[in-house]
Amino acid sequence: MTTLTDWLAAQTVDAGLASVMQTMAAASAEIARVLRSAAITGETGLAGHTNVQGEAQKALDVISNDIVLSHIGENPEISILISEELDEAVQMQNQGRYLVATDPLDGSSNLDVNVTVGTIFSILDASKGLLQPGTAQLGAGYAAYGPATSLVLTFGPRAAAFTLDDTGTFQLTTAALSVPRASAEYAINTARERLWDAATRGYVAENVAGETGPAGKRYNMRWVGSMVADVHRILMRGGIFLYPLDSETSAKGGRLRLLYEGNPMALLVQAAGGRSTTGQQSVLDVVPTSIHQRVPVVLGSADEVARVEAWYGRT
Ligand code: FBP
Secondary structure, three states: OOEHHHHHHHOOOOHHHHHHHHHHHHHHHHHHHHHHOHHHHOOOOOOOOEOOOOOEOOOHHHHHHHHHHHHHHOOOOEEEEEEOOOOOOEEOOOOOOEEEEEEEEEOHHHHHHOOOEEEEEEEEEHHHOOOOOHHHOOEEEEEEEOOOEEEEEEOOOOEEEEEEOOOOOEEEEEOOOOOOOOOOEEEOOHHHHHHEOHHHHHHHHHHHHHHHOOOOOOOEEOOOOOHHHHHHHHHHHOOEEEEOOEOOOHHHOOOEEHHHHHHHHHHHHHHOOOEEEOOOOOHHHOOOOOOOOEEOEEEEOHHHHHHHHHHHHHO
């Protein structure tokens, strides 16, 4: 077996950059450990709740953020942290070359029902400032805490998947992920249909029409409600994920965050041969104007994303 450490040593990237991946892997392994026993230790609830012993509970989002913060603080290569949990970017003690942007615990509404959640992260050159487009990413990844803990990483050209073993070591399980061009699975929160724009309506209506419509094939809809889980399924077997701009999210620019949700996921999907779009441009080309900026996100199998782009071209 190839461990994450072996794999990183074989990559033609700067050793400091590889160490940032190691740091995020170590933080993810620790978060996985905490999540596994959260129902037993009583750390399942929302902030402000008390556990069965009557002790105040910290939300797992906050615990996960603290874990990432402490691991990052130990790596001299990282000087800046942007986190969904923190209003401002944090200047670390270290003067390192790298910036990490992260959603430490994505999909946390699924925690209480023991459904997959994850940690998403993006790595940038800290000297280039906080507001860089996704094309500037030096690496990205996520951990999916499901039946197994998966870690999926890219430095750009390829995306590789690792699985956490019983000893706490990540083992390489897929060397080069490949998102099939064609797929018959789509993921969107259909409860928002009344809010959708014409392009989203048109695309989904064609899928619902199945073999009787212009798509000429039957589709299935899957929506976990954890972006990590939905994107992981797409990286493993194809499909498309949509969180488009709708009449409710348009005032904020979208639902998902650009720096630590849209960008890292778009880089991973593109590294595996898929595509991404906001409806107007590649997610990776959006130039951010604030660190917690939101963005419409459509990504996955190239043919499906192209169909959505065609709908946006038409409407
Ligand atoms: P947060 O940015 O608030 O963490 O929400 C992200 C997320 O949970 C994604 O993981 C998921 O795809 C989406 O929100 C689910 O949204 P909805 O509640 O509309 O189904």
